[in-house]
Amino acid sequence: MAKLGILISCGPDRPAFRHGVHLARAALGRGVDVYLYCLDDAVAGVRDPDLQALKPRGLKLYACAFGAQQRGLPVDDSAAYAGLTVVSDLVAATDRFVSFN
Amino acid sequence: MTAAETNPPALTQMTPTTPMPTELKTRTKVRPLVLFLVTSDPRETHRPAEAIRVAAGLGTWKKADVRVYLRGPAIRALGEWVDDLVEEDHFTRYLPILREWGHPIWVEAGAVNAADLGEATTPYEAIDDIELSRRCAEASSILRF
Numbered sequence: 001m002a003k004l005g006i007l008i009s010c011g012p013d014r015p016a017f018r019h020g021v022h023l024a025r026a027a028l029g030r031g032v033d034v035y036l037y038c039l040d041d042a043v044a045g046v047r048d049p050d051l052q053a054l055k056p057r058g059l060k061l062y063a064c065a066f067g068a069q070q071r072g073l074p075v076d077d078s079a080a081y082a083g084l085t086v087v088s089d090l091v092a093a094t095d096r097f098v099s100f101n
Numbered sequence: 102m103t104a105a106e107t108n109p110p111a112l113t114q115m116t117p118t119t120p121m122p123t124e125l126k127t128r129t130k131v132r133p134l135v136l137f138l139v140t141s142d143p144r145e146t147h148r149p150a151e152a153i154r155v156a157a158g159l160g161t162w163k164k165a166d167v168r169v170y171l172r173g174p175a176i177r178a179l180g181e182w183v184d185d186l187v188e189e190d191h192f193t194r195y196l197p198i199l200r201e202w203g204h205p206i207w208v209e210a211g212a213v214n215a216a217d218l219g220e221a222t223t224p225y226e227a228i229d230d231i232e233l234s235r236r237c238a239e240a241s242s243i244l245r246f
Binding site: 084101 | 132133135148158162164165241243244246
């Protein structure tokens with residue numbers, strides 16, 4: 001199965017955040033294995049309903065633990081809160097890695 | 102062995118114990134090239150500082166080649182004086198990691214801010230837009246900050 005890595009670093013109020021979510025949804029619909037990492041301002045959008053709705057469809061959702069800590073956001077099961085080693089794994093091991101900033 | 106024993110101190114802060122995507126660990130391919138394109142103003146936003154932090158954290162794991170390009174006001178990140186920059190400690194903490202990799206940071210040729218750098222803290226190479234476009238085409242991924 002093809003693997004797609006998506007990194008989003010802008011906040012949920014930005015069009016690029018939506019573009020990233022839409023790409024994830026479209027890829028999941030085509031049977032792609034999708035890994036999405038929320039970095040920087042995007043950690044504020046982890047609980048976005050559109051994003052959360054993709055988890056039952058197979059989306060592997062990660063978020064920057066450091067970014068959440070910096071912003072005083074709770075680290076809970078809304079995503080797998082992780083460090084940059086996960087981004088490194090995604091860049092290296094997915095077939096395509098794209099970013100929305 | 103703990104993370105603190107295996108990683109530089111600065112990196113333990115940004116790489117907490119993580120749930121690794123284990124299904125990805127078994128896959129390998131040619132090492133990708135990730136280009137950080139930094140154009141925002143470090144006097145006004147934390148984004149350039151975050152870019153440097155993430156570039157250092159990503160490249161340290163040696164699973165991708167990382168390059169950084171600074172354009173316009175972002176060039177101030179390399180300056181001798183960073184006290185007036187947002188999250189200035191990221192520059193002093195993480196730029197030395199990039200410097201250890203042995204290749205220069207790319208900056209916009211002819212940028213007006215270059216004269217304001219003083220004694221630049223990190224080696225840099227000025228490239229024009231044609232060269233930038235060539236290097237963007239060579240990159241596997243581009244992250245813009």
